[in-house]
Amino acid sequence: MTIKAGDIVVLKSGGPRMTVQTVTGTxxxxxxxxxxxxxxxxxxxxxxxxxxxxxxxTFSF
Incomplete structure (x- = not known):
């Protein structure tokens, strides 16, 4: 799977969920x-x- 802007990722070693803002090269x-x-x-x-x-x-308020 190719990681791109907007994807939700984690470090392979563990940690918080993060959103990819941009990808440049590697x-x-x-x-x-x-x-x-x-x-x-x-x-x-x-x-x-x-x-x-x-x-x-989605969120409901």
């Missing part, structure tokens, strides 16, 4: 939140595993 810029803080870091694609998401997530 690097993915990932974004995630922890304790109300937003983090943005680049990761080499070989370190990431894409998660399969079952359709869009």
């Amino acid at each position: 690097t993915a810029l990932c974004v995630w939140t922890e304790k109300n803080k937003t983090f943005r870091e680049p990761f080499d694609l070989v370190l990431l595993r894409a998660l399969k998401v079952a359709g869009p997530i």
